[in-house]
Amino acid sequence: MAMTTHHGEKLRTSWVWMVVFGIISLVGGVLALANPLAATLAATVLAGWVFTLLGVLQVIQAFRIPGWPGFIWSLLFGILVLAVGLSLIFNPLAGMVSLTLLVAVLFIVIGAVKAMYAISLRPISGWGWVLASGLVSVVLGVMILANFPWSAVAVLGILLAIELISNGVLFLLLGLGLRKV
Numbered sequence: 709m710a711m712t713t714h715h716g717e718k719l720r721t722s723w724v725w726m727v728v729f730g731i732i733s734l735v736g737g738v739l740a741l742a743n744p745l746a747a748t749l750a751a752t753v754l755a756g757w758v759f760t761l762l763g764v765l766q767v768i769q770a771f772r773i774p775g776w777p778g779f780i781w782s783l784l785f786g787i788l789v790l791a792v793g794l795s796l797i798f799n800p801l802a803g804m805v806s807l808t809l810l811v812a813v814l815f816i817v818i819g820a821v822k823a824m825y826a827i828s829l830r831p832i833s834g835w836g837w838v839l840a841s842g843l844v845s846v847v848l849g850v851m852i853l854a855n856f857p858w859s860a861v862a863v864l865g866i867l868l869a870i871e872l873i874s875n876g877v878l879f880l881l882l883g884l885g886l887r888k889v
Contacts, residue, residue, distance in 0.1 A: 720886055720887065722883075722886060723883045723884070723885075723886035723887040724883070725883070726879050726880070726882050726883025726886060727879070727880055727883035727884065728883075729876075729879040729883070730875075730876045730877070730878070730879030730880030730881075730882075730883055731876070731880065732876075733872045733873070733875045733876030733879060734872070734873060734876030734877070734880065735876075736872045736876075737868075737869045737870070737871075737872030737873035737874075737875075737876055738869075738873070740865050740866075740868050740869035740872060741865075741866065741869040741873075743865070744861070744862035744863075744865030744866050744869070745861050745862060745865060746865065747864070747865030747866075747868045747869060748804050748808075748860070748861065748862060748863070748864040748865035748868075749800050749801075749804065749865075750865075750868070751804075751807075751864045751865065751867075751868045752796055752800040752803045752804040752807060752864065753796065753797055753800050755793075755796055755803070755807065756792075756793045756794070756795070756796025756797035756798075756800070756803060757793065757797060758793070759789055759790070759792045759793030759796060760790060760793030760794055760797060761793070762789050762793070763786050763787065763788070763789035763790025763791070763792070763793050764786070764790060765786075766782065766785055766786030766789055766790075767783060767786035767787060767790065768786075769782065769786070770782035770783040770786055771783075804860050804861075804864060805857050805860040807860075807864055808852060808856070808857075808859055808860035808863045808864060809853075809856065809860075811849075811852065811863060811864065811867070812849045812850075812852035812853045812856065812859075812863075813849065814849070815845045815846070815848045815849030815852065816845070816846055816849035816850065816853075817849075818842075818845050819841075819842045819843065819844070819845030819846030819847075819848075819849060820842065820846060821842070822838055822839070822841055822842030822845060823839055823842035823843065823846070824842075825838060825842070826838035826839035826842055827839070
């Protein structure tokens with residue numbers, strides 16, 4: 709579907725913003741790589757604020773439907789999420805250890821699922837790439853656990869850095885591409 713002239717013009721005029729977002733993200737990613745501990749603490753506190761906000765919203769939502777049979781479960785869920793958020797905010801060192809453990813287990817589980825999925829795709833061309841991706845996820849999870857709890861100091865910060873750099877490249881290339889639209 710072709711882009712209308714109006715949308716094309718709007719996108720073309722936004723290219724500078726995309727490049728600026730890209731540069732900011734790249735700088736943030738490089739800074740996170742330079743100091744993974746600070747980036748890990750920042751990611752932990754940010755996660756804490758997100759959980760806190762979600763918990764507050766869930767508690768409010770629980771009270772918005774009077775007489776609802778699921779009220780107590782909705783309220784308990786909101787309180788639990790709020791408690792997790794506040795715990796991450798007020799004790800980020802313990803929080804980064806917990807989150808790193810969660811990431812390691814998540815990598816292993818996702819890797820195992822990808823490996824099983826790859827085996828089910830076996831007759832299809834490219835199934836080996838899915839298997840390789842699954843094995844990489846498992847190896848990363850095992851590496852994190854093998855160095856646990858010391859890996860908690862840097863893992864989240866390095867993952868944040870990779871995400872920021874990836875987004876920076878995306879926005880930079882998108883912005884430069886939009887310049888030509």
